[in-house]
Each structure stands twice: as C-alpha cells, then as structure tokens.
Amino acid sequence: MPLAKFMKLTIPVNWEDDYFDKIDFSQTEEIYGKLNVGLIGGGRPSLTLPGVKKGKVKEFVDEAHKKNLKFNYLLNGTCFDNLEITRTGYRDIRKTLDWLAEINVDGISVSLPMVMEIIKKNYPQFSISASVQVRIDSFEKARYWENLGADKINISYVDINKNFDEIKKIKEKTTCKIQTIANLMCMNKCPMVTLHANYNAHASQKNHVNDNFSFDYYLFSCAEKLLSNPVEILKSAFIRPEDIHYYEEAGVDNIKLVERSMTTDALARIVKAYTERSYDGNMMDLIHGLSKYIIYNKDKYYWKGLKYLLQPSKINLFKAHKLVNQLNTLRNEKEFNESFDLYIDNKKLNGFMDFFHKGNCHRDCNECNYCNKYAEKAISYLVPIEEHEKAMESLRQTKTMMIKGDLF
Numbered sequence: 001m002p003l004a005k006f007m008k009l010t011i012p013v014n015w016e017d018d019y020f021d022k023i024d025f026s027q028t029e030e031i032y033g034k035l036n037v038g039l040i041g042g043g044r045p046s047l048t049l050p051g052v053k054k055g056k057v058k059e060f061v062d063e064a065h066k067k068n069l070k071f072n073y074l075l076n077g078t079c080f081d082n083l084e085i086t087r088t089g090y091r092d093i094r095k096t097l098d099w100l101a102e103i104n105v106d107g108i109s110v111s112l113p114m115v116m117e118i119i120k121k122n123y124p125q126f127s128i129s130a131s132v133q134v135r136i137d138s139f140e141k142a143r144y145w146e147n148l149g150a151d152k153i154n155i156s157y158v159d160i161n162k163n164f165d166e167i168k169k170i171k172e173k174t175t176c177k178i179q180t181i182a183n184l185m186c187m188n189k190c191p192m193v194t195l196h197a198n199y200n201a202h203a204s205q206k207n208h209v210n211d212n213f214s215f216d217y218y219l220f221s222c223a224e225k226l227l228s229n230p231v232e233i234l235k236s237a238f239i240r241p242e243d244i245h246y247y248e249e250a251g252v253d254n255i256k257l258v259e260r261s262m263t264t265d266a267l268a269r270i271v272k273a274y275t276e277r278s279y280d281g282n283m284m285d286l287i288h289g290l291s292k293y294i295i296y297n298k299d300k301y302y303w304k305g306l307k308y309l310l311q312p313s314k315i316n317l318f319k320a321h322k323l324v325n326q327l328n329t330l331r332n333e334k335e336f337n338e339s340f341d342l343y344i345d346n347k348k349l350n351g352f353m354d355f356f357h358k359g360n361c362h363r364d365c366n367e368c369n370y371c372n373k374y375a376e377k378a379i380s381y382l383v384p385i386e387e388h389e390k391a392m393e394s395l396r397q398t399k400t401m402m403i404k405g406d407l408f
Contacts, residue, residue, distance in 0.1 A: 010254045030106070042074045070107060
C-alpha cells in the first residue's frame with residue numbers, strides 16, 4: 001500500500017477511454033494535458049500525440065473534478081511567432097482563455113511572459129505555472145516569474161535536479177509552489193533544451209507555416225548520445241521513485257511525471273511506482289520508450305501521425321519512406337522497442353543519489369568516476385552489443401542525412 005506523503009504527483013493525460021479506470025490517483029493532486037494542435041503550441045510535436053476534440057477535454061476536466069483532482073492546461077509553447085503582439089493573435093489568445101474558463105480548468109502552464117500577464121490580469125481564477133521550458137535554474141529567475149504572477153515554478157530539471165542547494169534557495173526565497181519532472185531521460189545540462197522547446201512549439205502550433213511538420217534533429221542527437229553511452233542516463237535528470245524523499249526534504253511540492261503520449265498501461269505502471277516510492281525491475285520501464293507510445297501501439301494513430309512527417313514540399317518522400325521502414329523494423333525488435341536494449345537494475349542504484357544530496361558532485365565528469373562505477377554495477381544490455389550498435393548507427397545515419405541534405 002502507498003504511504004501517505006505530503007508531496008503529491010502531477011501526471012499527464014493521454015485522452016484514452018481507460019485512463020481514469022486504470023490509474024491509481026491516491027497520491028496525485030493534478031493532471032495535465034492539451035490539444036495535440038493548439039493556438040499556442042506545446043512541449044511535444046503533434047506527431048507524437050493522438051488527436052482530441054474540445055468536447056473530450058471538457059469530459060476529462062469534469063471527471064478530474066469528480067475525483068477531486070485539479071486539471072492544468074498547457075499553453076506552454078516557447079514561441080508563438082510573435083503573434084501575441086498582434087491584434088489577431090491577442091484576440092485568439094483571449095478566445096482560448098475564455099474557453100478554458102468556460103470548461104473550468106484549474107490552472108494553466110505558461111512559457112511566454114506576456115501570456116502569463118494576460119492571464120493574471122484578466123483571469124484571476126486560474127492558478128498559473130511557469131513552464132519547465134523557461135529554464136528556471138536559480139532563485140533569481142524564480143523570483144522574476146513569481147513577480148510576474150506565477151503560483152507554481154517548474155524548475156529546470158536538466159540543470160538543477162541534482163543541485164539540492166539551489167532547490168532549497170528557490171524554496172526559501174519565493175512563495176511559489178515548486179515542481180520538478182522525475183522521469184525524463186534528458187542529458188544533464190543539455191544545451192539544446194530551449195532550441196528543442198522552440199521546435200516542439202512550432203510542431204504543435206495551429207496554422208503554423210510548416211503545417212506541424214516533424215523531423216526531430218534534437219531528439220536524434222540526444223537519443224544517440226544517451227543510448228550509445230548509457231552511463232549518461234545515470235548522469236541525466238532522472239529521479240528514481242525511491243529518491244523523491246530527498247526532493248520533499250528540499251521543499252519540492254510536486255513531482256511531475258511524463259508522457260502525455262503514453263498508453264494508459266504504461267502510465268499506470270509509472271504512476272504506481274512513484275505512488276509507492278519503489279520499483280523493483282528495469283528503470284527503463286519508467287522512462288519514455290517506443291512500446292509505451294500510443295502511436296506505436298495503435299496503427300490508426302501511427303499512420304495518421306505520418307501526415308506530420310510525409311510532406312512532399314518539405315522532404316524527399318522516397319528517402320523518408322526508407323527511414324519510416326527502419327523505424328518499423330525497430331518497433332518489431334522487442335528489446336529495443338521496450339527499453340532501447342538496456343536493463344538498468346533499479347534497486348542496484350540504491351544509495352546513488354546520496355553523493356549528489358551531500359553536494360559532492362563538482363560537475364566535471366572528466367575528473368570523476370562516480371556514475372561510471374554505478375553504471376558498471378547496474379546497467380547491462382539485453383542484446384549483443386553489436387545489435388545495439390546497429391540501432392545506434394541508424395540514429396547516426398538519420399542525423400547525417402539531415403546535415404548533408406540527403407533527406408531533402
């Protein structure tokens with residue numbers, strides 16, 4: 001049975017019919033989601049998300065309230081093509097906010113400062129969260145967003161998830177609630193986070209000039225780096241269920257989980273692990289992966305989603321088709337599909353976070369071997385290393401085709 005804890009979870013909505021039936025919400029305070037294509041884009045491209053109509057959103061908001069859960073709607077795209085400073089763009093923002101007020105969402109996550117001020121001035125009923133995408137990694141930045149109107153701060157998980165001193169400072173020097181993401185496999189101090197956020201914003205923005213075209217250079221770059229050298233996963237911002245008590249002690253109010261694009265079964269397993277604060281198995285089960293995504297499990301979504309990729313005015317369809325076939329091949333390879341060929345024994349990482357909690361990490365991995373020692377103990381391959389390397393080579397080839405222009 002899950003223990004009663006102060007810190008609560010914030011979990012994603014996938015719009016699936018079995019969502020409220022299969023997930024344990026006992027330690028959850030808030031759920032979050034958005035339309036897969038919206039006026040202001042979001043943190044994921046439309047390609048990866050099932051389509052949903054506004055009526056479905058209202059149904060989920062109503063059901064959340066019946067279960068005493070709050071609903072947070074994402075207006076967290078980091079770029080709106082400067083349309084927020086135009087007559088049409090401003091009016092469209094207000095129309096969207098009027099709709100969200102009408103269906104009684106509780107909170108809104110925002111990246112654009114002007115949008116936050118619009119909400120604070122005209123819609124005082126909404127709780128406002130400063131999105132993780134604005135990269136709040138210090139109390140100075142946190143204060144800026146607090147003064148602008150934020151009620152909750154999503155700290156920059158890639159920058160300070162292992163910097164407990166800075167997390168404590170943010171808590172001490174602001175009155176905002178603090179939230180951080182636990183189960184994303186992003187590179188430590190990733191230099192591409194803001195650029196990737198802009199890509200995702202335009203790839204899910206309604207009426208964007210690129211028609212939500214998606215071919216994710218940043219994802220290929222990051223995945224190849226992390227999966228080719230799995231110790232990087234341990235160096236990443238990931239927080240094990242067993243370690244969230246450190247964040248509770250530091251003053252974090254909510255742990256946010258991902259992904260909105262996952263099947264309900266995948267989400268249920270992840271939520272259960274963080275609700276119970278324990279998981280005995282492969283840590284990769286708790287991280288995004290092909291087998292967990294709705295679009296890769298339901299062909300109607302998979303083929304529908306390809307419209308965001310196979311656009312003849314933007315890409316060579318013949319060469320793109322070959323890459324899609326490679327993806328289908330990986331989908332059929334069980335170990336890669338489920339865990340990218342990796343097994344990370346979660347329980348063998350007990351004690352791993354102590355080093356960071358005590359402030360012993362000085363950030364220069366060239367001068368330290370701490371994470372490597374744990375990697376040797378906890379990480380193994382589920383397939384021969386040669387097979388894993390073939391999959392990595394596919395990622396490298398795809399990126400090379402983009403850089404050389406062969407894909408276009």
